[in-house]
Amino acid sequence: MKKVDYLIIGQGIAGLSFAYQLMNAGKSFLVVDTPQLKSSSSVAAGIMNPITGRRYVKSWMFDDLLKEAEQFYSSLETLLDCRVFHRIPIVRSLFNHQEEQDWWIRRQDQDYIPYMHPPMNNDAFPKGFKKVFAFAKVAKGGRVDIHGLVEAFKVYLNERGLIISDLLDYKSLDLRDDHCVWKEQSFGKVICCEGAHVMNNPFFRHLPFNPSKGEVLIIKAPELEGNSVFKNRIFIVPVDPPFYWVGSQYKRSYTDDNPEAESKHFLTERLEEVMDSPYEIIEHKAAIRPTVKDRKPFLGVHPDHSCLYLFNGLGTKGASLAPYFSKHLYAFISEGQPLMAEADIKRFY
Ligand SMILES: Cc1cc2nc3c(=O)[nH]c(=O)nc-3n(C[C@H](O)[C@H](O)[C@H](O)COP(=O)(O)OP(=O)(O)OC[C@H]3O[C@@H](n4cnc5c(N)ncnc54)[C@H](O)[C@@H]3O)c2cc1C
Incomplete structure (x- = not known):
């Protein structure tokens, strides 16, 4: 049976960002994404807005998010030979x-x-x-052409056989103790990045999403x-x-x-x-x-399945949150670094 390190469900900005972390770490992966469902990433303006609301409050963690986002998008621009990040x-x-x-x-x-x-x-x-x-x-402030980026990355993955166009049926995931089998392939870990379609995911839909x-x-x-x-x-x-x-x-x-x-x-x-x-x-x-009640990202591991992870809750800020938190989740999975309490799904268990 073919062994792959990761299976990623969904290729919006969340799935893309996590896949890119894996590429940089030299890990093998397969992305499954379906055009049958509408993605939030295809409609977003991609604004990164440091000052929000009527009280002109600085956006949560903006300095750190911006620093990570600039490096992340610039490196993807080089890889894909297109411009996606605009300072404006x-x-x-x-x-x-x-x-x-x-x-x-x-x-x-x-x-x-x-x-x-x-x-x-x-x-x-x-x-x-x-x-x-x-x-x-x-x-x-900035603007990320999220839709253009997702499409260009899809082409890149497609040319390398790293993405399949399919609607994943959760019943077809055979979750074992330390790996998962799907379509006769063995995956070390599964990362769920379905955006608001997480409501179809029986493993995580109980979390307090507020789409x-x-x-x-x-x-x-x-x-x-x-x-x-x-x-x-x-x-x-x-x-x-x-x-x-x-x-x-x-x-x-x-x-x-x-x-x-x-x-x-x-x-x-x-x-x-x-x-x-x-x-x-x-x-x-x-x-x-994919908004969450407390407006913070949703990252973490399933309480009963140690190979199943969630990367979601990017809400209204996918462009700024995805680069930083995909790296954060990968450090948690690969090095055992603790997850930020405010972003960990455990806060609702
Ligand atoms: C009108 C609007 C304006 C916005 N403006 C901004 C903005 O200015 N700035 C900003 O930062 N953010 C903005 N956002 C928010 C942003 O779009 C989201 O934060 C982000 O796109 C979420 O990305 P995601 O990858 O989690 O989900 P999505 O982009 O929805 O991607 C999920 C993917 O998973 C796939 N999928 C789901 N289930 C399955 C399955 N079972 N099998 C296979 N594939 C599956 C879907 O097909 C989809 O491609 C806006 C959103 C909207 C709707």
Whole structure:
């Protein structure tokens, strides 16, 4: 029987990142991924946003995540000969005097200065948008072309016979004490990276996932400047100007992962509020994010099957979390290094 070190279920950004850690460590692996299911990675804008929310709070672990992500994506760009990581400022609208004051106050904190430029008055407001009270730029933000990366990596794996296109049936996994047999191949370990489809996985679906549906529009807007991400209630992201990603919606309650007319209406209304130049809607897409109640990643080993692991819970931040936490999970598996308590699935056992 052929022996392989790892089987990875799912090739979104989670499965891709773990596979890349294995490649760098010289381990053998096989990825199984199906086009029958919609992946969150194919819809995401890939924004890495250091300053979030109305209170302008620094994103959890952002310095460490950014450092790891820069190295990780740059190395993949070399391997795949494509550009996926874009350093790009995020322009945030400030709607009134109070918001401008709050920005200044937060900026007094030394930790925040590298990330928050001073507010600017609306004379310099980005072209093509309706002016508001003022605006400010968030520095050190980035955007990862997650979809492009996943597709390019799939081609790379395919050319080397390292991926198969199949919907894995969990009943076909024969889990033994220290390995697993699947389709007459023996795997030392199985890493489950199914995103929100983890709800079909009988070994891990009991964990408190709290998936959220997101919907986006792709628009063509020739008069926008295209050199920054624009945040004004919604994000408007230059993916390939004049094409922009507009999103997104957060829905906890939904019946399927198809785009809904009501969400298109919501996004169009927001666009009308911010745009001051012509645009055309090209596409409307939806997917389910693998979000978790406490908004932290979900890593760890199954309590009863020592060869079965989970790499999930990337939620709204797959682009920034995947590089760091794939490395972290691999160090746990290969060297026995402890998992961060906040990310370990044990926190819910
Ligand atoms: C609208 C929207 C906007 C977003 N914007 C951002 C953003 O700006 N920045 C950011 O960082 N993140 C963003 N995200 C979140 C990001 O998409 C996720 O964090 C990330 O893509 C999750 O990756 P994943 O690999 O865990 O899951 P997925 O990308 O969903 O991949 C899971 C893969 O597993 C496969 N699979 C599942 N079950 C099986 C099975 N049984 N057999 C075989 N294959 C299987 C699926 O086919 C899929 O390919 C956004 C998400 C949405 C929906």
